[in-house]
Structures are given as structure tokens and as C-alpha cells.
Amino acid sequence: MPTTRQIDKRYRELAQYVRTIADAMGMRDWTTTFLSESPTDAEHGLTASDGLVIQADSIVPPGRALAIIRLSGNLWWTEDLDHLREVICHELLHCRLWPYNRIVDTVRGTLAQQTYDVWNEARRHAEEEVVNALAAGWCVTLPLALPPSPSAASPGGGSGTRVL
Numbered sequence: 826m827p828t829t830r831q832i833d834k835r836y837r838e839l840a841q842y843v844r845t846i847a848d849a850m851g852m853r854d855w856t857t858t859f860l861s862e863s864p865t866d867a868e869h870g871l872t873a874s875d876g877l878v879i880q881a882d883s884i885v886p887p888g889r890a891l892a893i894i895r896l897s898g899n900l901w902w903t904e905d906l907d908h909l910r911e912v913i914c915h916e917l918l919h920c921r922l923w924p925y926n927r928i929v930d931t932v933r934g935t936l937a938q939q940t941y942d943v944w945n946e947a948r949r950h951a952e953e954e955v956v957n958a959l960a961a962g963w964c965v966t967l968p969l970a971l972p973p974s975p976s977a978a979s980p981g982g983g984s985g986t987r988v989l
Contacts, residue, residue: 864897883920909969915956
């Protein structure tokens with residue numbers, strides 16, 4: 826298990842890395858915040874500890890250019906730096922799409938709930954497909970993160986395998 830000092834050091838490294846990736850993706854005018862709490866799925870009320878594997882999530886408060894990124898604990902210590910880079914790129918792309926997603930909130934009240942649910946689920950699926958494709962292509966042009974300290978054992982067992 827990593828020490829408090831190792832956790833603090835890794836937190837600072839990852840926060841700086843999120844900023845570096847955002848800058849490289851043209852988000853210099855955005856404020857980036859890296860939170861140490863576990864990602865959640867606000868719509869379904871689930872967190873990684875509920876058995877649903879959520880690698881990362883992002884939040885953009887309305888009217889702000891603020892990207893809030895949260896990574897699950899196993900990603901903090903991953904040695905698969907290519908995957909870490911792709912996950913962060915993926916979440917920042919979601920932030921860039923936030924203005925489009927605000928439209929969803931605008932039309933919500935004008936549609937019957939059942940119609941809205943079907944439409945919104947299709948939109949979410951389409952967004953994931955696009956973000957996955959863009960992140961996979963774009964991330965290879967972005968810098969890699971520093972690897973975690975070799976003495977900091979992974980809290981999740983650190984087998985190096987990816988959980989999708």
C-alpha cells in the first residue's frame with residue numbers, strides 16, 4: 826500500500842498531467858481540477874465501489890470552462906501509461922462536448938419522459954462511440970504521464986491488466 830507521501834506525490838503528478846493534456850488538446854483557457862474521489866455515475870447513482878467499473882468521469886459546471894476529472898484508484902498506479910493517457914484524453918473530450926449536452930437539458934421538458942429516455946440513451950451511446958474513436962486516434966500524439974514510483978504498490982493489486 827502506498828504511503829501518504831506517495832499518494833500526495835502521485836496526486837500532484839496526475840493533476841499536472843491532466844493540465845498538460847488539456848493544454849495539448851487546445852483547452853488552455855479551461856481550468857482543470859483533478860479530484861481524488863472515486864468516479865460516479867450520477868444518473869444511475871453508482872460508484873466504482875458499487876461493483877460498476879468506472880475508470881474516470883468528468884464534470885463541467887454550466888457556463889464554465891472548468892473540467893473536473895476523477896480517476897478510479899487503480900488508474901492512479903497503473904503502469905499502462907498509454908491507457909492512462911487515453912482515459913484522460915477521453916474524459917477531456919467529454920468536457921469539450923458539454924455545450925452540445927446542455928441542449929439535452931433544454932429539450933428535456935418539451936418531450937414525454939419515455940421519448941426523452943430513448944432519445945437521450947441513443948445520444949449517450951453515440952457520444953461514447955465518437956469520443957472513443959477520437960480519443961484512440963488523438964491520444965497517441967499526446968505526452969505520456971510519469972510512471973508511478975516503483976515502491977508504491979497498487980492499491981488494486983496492480984496486475985497491469987485493463988478493466989473496461
